[in-house]
Amino acid sequence: MRADRLVTLILLLQTRGKLTAQTLAEELGVSRRTILRDVEALSLSGIPIYGEGGQGGGIALDEQYHTTLTGLNTLEVQSLFVTNTATVLHEVGLGASAERLLLKLLAALPSTHHSTAAHIRQRLLIDPTWWWHEPQAPAFWDELQRGVYEDWLVEATYEHYDGELVERVLAPYSLVNKSGLWYLVAEREGALRTYRVARFHQVRLLKQTFTRRPDFDLSSYWQAHLQDFVDSFSAFQCILRIHPERMAFVSWLLPGRWEQLEPANAEGWLTLRLSLDSPLMAKMLIFGLGSSVEVLASADLAKAVLVDAQRLIHHLR
Numbered sequence: 001m002r003a004d005r006l007v008t009l010i011l012l013l014q015t016r017g018k019l020t021a022q023t024l025a026e027e028l029g030v031s032r033r034t035i036l037r038d039v040e041a042l043s044l045s046g047i048p049i050y051g052e053g054g055q056g057g058g059i060a061l062d063e064q065y066h067t068t069l070t071g072l073n074t075l076e077v078q079s080l081f082v083t084n085t086a087t088v089l090h091e092v093g094l095g096a097s098a099e100r101l102l103l104k105l106l107a108a109l110p111s112t113h114h115s116t117a118a119h120i121r122q123r124l125l126i127d128p129t130w131w132w133h134e135p136q137a138p139a140f141w142d143e144l145q146r147g148v149y150e151d152w153l154v155e156a157t158y159e160h161y162d163g164e165l166v167e168r169v170l171a172p173y174s175l176v177n178k179s180g181l182w183y184l185v186a187e188r189e190g191a192l193r194t195y196r197v198a199r200f201h202q203v204r205l206l207k208q209t210f211t212r213r214p215d216f217d218l219s220s221y222w223q224a225h226l227q228d229f230v231d232s233f234s235a236f237q238c239i240l241r242i243h244p245e246r247m248a249f250v251s252w253l254l255p256g257r258w259e260q261l262e263p264a265n266a267e268g269w270l271t272l273r274l275s276l277d278s279p280l281m282a283k284m285l286i287f288g289l290g291s292s293v294e295v296l297a298s299a300d301l302a303k304a305v306l307v308d309a310q311r312l313i314h315h316l317r
Helices: 002-016 021-028 030-042 076-083 085-093 095-108 110-120 139-148 218-232 245-251 278-291 299-316
Strands: 048-054 058-061 152-159 167-177 179-188 191-196 199-209 236-242 258-262 268-276 293-297
Touching: 002 021, 002 058, 021 030, 021 058, 030 048, 076 095, 076 110, 085 095, 095 152, 139 152, 139 167, 139 199, 167 191, 167 218, 179 218, 191 218, 236 245, 236 278, 245 268, 245 278, 268 278, 278 293, 278 299, 293 299
Parallel strands: none
Antiparallel strands: 048 058, 152 167, 152 199, 167 179, 179 191, 236 268, 236 293, 258 268
């Protein structure tokens, strides 16, 4: 709808400053000619919008102009009040501010939208944290946040997946929370890397700042490297045959990390290829499934399970 497009055009200019007609056309999915007609319509309606030609030109709003919340539609109001990130925001010290922001937004909304906000808050909740979530922040959490916010180098002790402890000097760029787990994006030896915060044993601020890469964008980095990050924790593959009664458990435990290779056999058992973090995780899964699983590949995994089973029997005697 044109009304929504005009509101979006104003918001783009207000948040990003001067933009070319071509850039606005690409953002809004219309032609450059349509953008020019929209700009003319906004100007005739009293919006202080203007265009400049030549090198460095573009379309802009008067710096003193600000929109209000009166242009929000019902779905936009619902999206403002549906997501619950209170736990995550409290961990970075922004919980109280977020609560005050929602109150201010509600106060700024036209009265006709108040019932919409109350309606959606009682009917839809999105909780981004995992079921088992450690509510207590690590002892060095304040230092880590300060390093990220103020661009201070940090000296950290980090535990690899195999238990090896290493000392690292890091340039901490950003903190990312995914499913209730915190990750640190940091630069080391000229490369950006991702670290799980729970694996840091110590973090100490150094009296030295660093310069961020001018082209770094957190959202772009995370999206570009997300699949590589997932693959790095799913590097071990095995093939198992699983009893149908245990498939619900496997699906719950490993969503998106298994693939059915062939139709179920006469007894209903399913042959799956699973992508796991390591052989250790595979063995833990197999022992958990017990007699409801058969190891088809690899032979090394089957042998390792047999050796561990014999050791377990010995310890239980």
